[in-house]
Amino acid sequence: MQEIISVKDVTKKFKEVVAVDNISFDVNAGEIFAFLGPNGAGKSTTIKMLTTLLWPTAGSLFLSGHDVMKEQDAARKIFGIVFQDPSLDDELTAYENLELHAVLYGVDKKTMRQRIEELMTLVELWDRKDSRVKTFSGGMKRRLEIARGLLHHPKILFLDEPTLGLDAQTRKLLWNYVKKLNESEGMTIFFTTHYLEEAEAIADRIAIIDHGKIVASGTSEELKEQTNTNTLEEAYLSLTGKTVRDESVDSGDNMKAAMRRVIASRTRR
């Protein structure tokens, strides 16, 4: 098997805060790869570096052999991404948002029309195609964004917590479709999620990141074996501990964060 994503000794610092601390990993072509970790562990930062949005402080990243820093345009042609937070143009209609995406990615007109209809039907938004995005609910925007990420059938698809805030039905639809794309087109899927059962059900391989370091990786079976546990959730908790994390990495507020953690753990009991 050939690796399509390759991360080598990558570190990312935001001023003094180390968000990603010297990580290395490979993802093989055609694989479904889950990237798990607590809030603020460095998942999104890693995805942003892989998708040319952030520059690493040190190390290098390759997509299909292209250095994402030196050959940005070549690297950008390879992937599609569904961001964690909204990135739609609110003033455009749902259809126009997808149309713009298709133009940016050079999808030809005929394929474009066909796929937009197919995808919008899939995410059950076809009847709302001419409504402006600003009239959509959070879940609808999310679904539209997923449809957009799938539109140009990339070689690699990055999904940053794609199912956050979606109902069980839509989640199921989404994963089935992603799985289908993976099988029929050999699309490599790289996703993050907080729903461990999703990772267990769909991912070929899993990496767990915590405090900017990869603490374990392998198949779900291997992770369970390594930690001597029965479910992926137990394995995950035994690797990352049970304390609650802050969403943002904020070294100056250690005291506050520690107190919040204490309060959080007490209210949970």
Add this chain to the structure above:
Amino acid sequence: MVLSLVQPLVYFLTLGFGFNALFQQAGRGSYIQFVVPGVVAQTILFTSIFWGVNIMWDKQFGFLKETLVAPVSRLKVMLGGSLGGATIAVIQGCVLFLIALAFGFHPYSWTMLLLTLVVMGMLAVTMVSFSGGIGSIVNDMQAFMAITNFLVIPLFFLSSALFPLEGVPKVMKAIAYANPLTYAVDAMRASLVNQSHFSLTTDLSVMLGTMLLLFYFSIYRFKRIQA
């Protein structure tokens, strides 16, 4: 779009008609003729300087990420965006010009209007680029407004938009000479009413230089946006 025309229009009407008699007494001809090129330049300046807000906005609302990861070079994105912004500014300038016509302004030659259009376009691209560069750097509205206001007001008042450069104190003259907007206004005046302080060649070369420099600045900053 209509609102942003109000300010230049007020300048044109009050200053134009207010100072007209005084200006004529001083033997300088019609102040309306003199000030229209300045006010058209102002319209373009004040419209295009805000274009960068779009970049900042898209950055904040996340939409820019979609553009940034697309396999389209950032040069093209910036070029497309700023030409769009510049077009709007030029149209605004033309609208003001038409209003001025209705109020009795008359260009000295209709064919020279083509040159006016070129000058307007260059000024618009220059300011839109500057604005786009600032929009790429800053992340909040307050900072953007502070920077642009801090620069745009002195830029306008210390150019030759409202008064002739002959006979002003030396310091002011020196500042006006260092102000790129002076040359744009001067070129505009040369093409509209055939009055100028510098030669057209000087005007156009300074404008071209400033435009290229600021366009480079905007691309340079836009490429460095990290989201």
